[in-house]
Amino acid sequence: MKATGTSNGKIILMGEHSVVYGEPAVALPFLATSIETTVTKTSGTVTLDCVFYQGALSKAPERLLNLVAVITETAARLNQPLQDFNITIKSTIPPERGMGSSAAVAVATIRALYRFFEEPLSHGVLLELTNISETIAHGNPSGLDAAMTSGQDPLFFIKGQPFVPFPLNLTAYLVVADTGISGQTKEAVNSIADLYKTAPELTHTAIATLGRLAEQAKVAIEGNKPVELGVHMNQAHEQLAFLGVSNRMLDDLVQVAVKTGALGAKLTGGGRGGCMIALTADKETAAAVSSALLDAGAVNTWTYQMGDDKRDD
Ligand code: MEV
Incomplete structure (x- = not known):
């Protein structure tokens, strides 16, 4: 038994950093890059397979702290114990390049876990869980990366306000x-x-x-x-x-x-x-x-x- 979740990269056209302080930003989805997470049934401890690490989730390195937190929190929301599954992440979004890879990994993984456990996932819960990862990654996220990597519309984005897609x-x-x-x-x-x-x-x-x-x-x-x-x-x-x-x-x-x-x-x-x-x-x-x-x-x-x-x- 397995389930997958996907997400895409993003490009900020205008407004990085100022968006953290409530100013607007204009951002585009970057569909040339994407992430696919697959959750597969196994037995025993939860394992992770990504470019940085293969092994038990509980022994994942410090740099994956945000991912570990998002998996742990998502399983808790789903009322599921952290056992009997493997998470494999495949990405074409270059990490640490401002293309939203950390948010995109979280989005694809949350989607895959909700599908695996056959629970409906609202966009609000997806953003909330993704921002747990983003808060660990850089402390004070605007939510822009979570919004852009979970959707495919160009957005005019203001922190805390409804997204405004525009052509x-x-x-x-x-x-x-x-x-x-x-x-x-x-x-x-x-x-x-x-x-x-x-x-x-x-x-x-x-x-x-x-x-x-x-x-x-x-x-x-x-x-x-x-x-x-x-x-x-x-x-x-x-x-x-x-x-x-x-x-x-x-x-x-x-x-x-x-x-x-x-x-x-x-x-x-x-x-x-x-x-x-x-x-x-x-x-x-x-x-x-x-x-x-x-x-x-x-x-x-x-x-x-x-x-x-x-x-x-
Ligand atoms: C990072 O892609 C964009 C920043 O504005 C931070 C954020 O919006 O959370 C630098």
């Missing part, structure tokens, strides 16, 4: 590039919290500016104005760099993208590593930007066609 009325391409450096969402989120204490006014201004830029980005998308969106992305990257969540490699890749003809570029996700995104007007420029980013040291790129919501690797 991507934009004739443009997005190139996503992986720096090859693990992102440090927890450290970056904590460092902004510290900055808020030492320089409250400057930090508040930057966070509020990022919020206004996310609103302007939504207007630009709705009006099919990629040039305006590109300008807002460049401005957002400057604010994020000011807040200390960029790094040298991200700054370099942003510059390379803009020099190669991108309308705008910025880091995406937690920052300090992870990924950056660049917006281009057409497919040819997207290909040129992608190859320039690879030449400049990016380890992987993906191209995302925004207008009709198609993606190609």
Whole structure:
């Protein structure tokens, strides 16, 4: 007897970090990447099989603490003892790259466990359980990653408010590039919290500016104005760099993208590593930007066609 659950990666177009402080964010599902969790009946202790670890759940390493917590809490919600099943996780979402892999692992695993035990799962309970994992992963989650990895609509997201799906009325391409450096969402989120204490006014201004830029980005998308969106992305990257969540490699890749003809570029996700995104007007420029980013040291790129919501690797 077995059951599976799936989820997808996400890209934050605008609003990372400021979303934690109640400002809006604009995010896209990243369906080129996904996770599949399979729960299989066994006998005896619960076992885990994922890229980082194979063995008893009770002996899983520290870095999987959030996953162990989510499995334990989900079994408790289901009134099931922690025994007699194996959990196998297969992922094409690169971990620690700002693509929501930790939330996506939780979403796929919770779904698989609910199916395995043949219980209905509401979206509210799914988000609540996923945020247990996210709280362990970085302390103060906005809920954006849980929302994006459990759904397939672009969202205008404000913490604690109902999600607002919206169509991507934009004739443009997005190139996503992986720096090859693990992102440090927890450290970056904590460092902004510290900055808020030492320089409250400057930090508040930057966070509020990022919020206004996310609103302007939504207007630009709705009006099919990629040039305006590109300008807002460049401005957002400057604010994020000011807040200390960029790094040298991200700054370099942003510059390379803009020099190669991108309308705008910025880091995406937690920052300090992870990924950056660049917006281009057409497919040819997207290909040129992608190859320039690879030449400049990016380890992987993906191209995302925004207008009709198609993606190609
Ligand atoms: C991480 O993908 C996005 C952050 O804004 C944190 C969060 O929203 O919880 C940095």
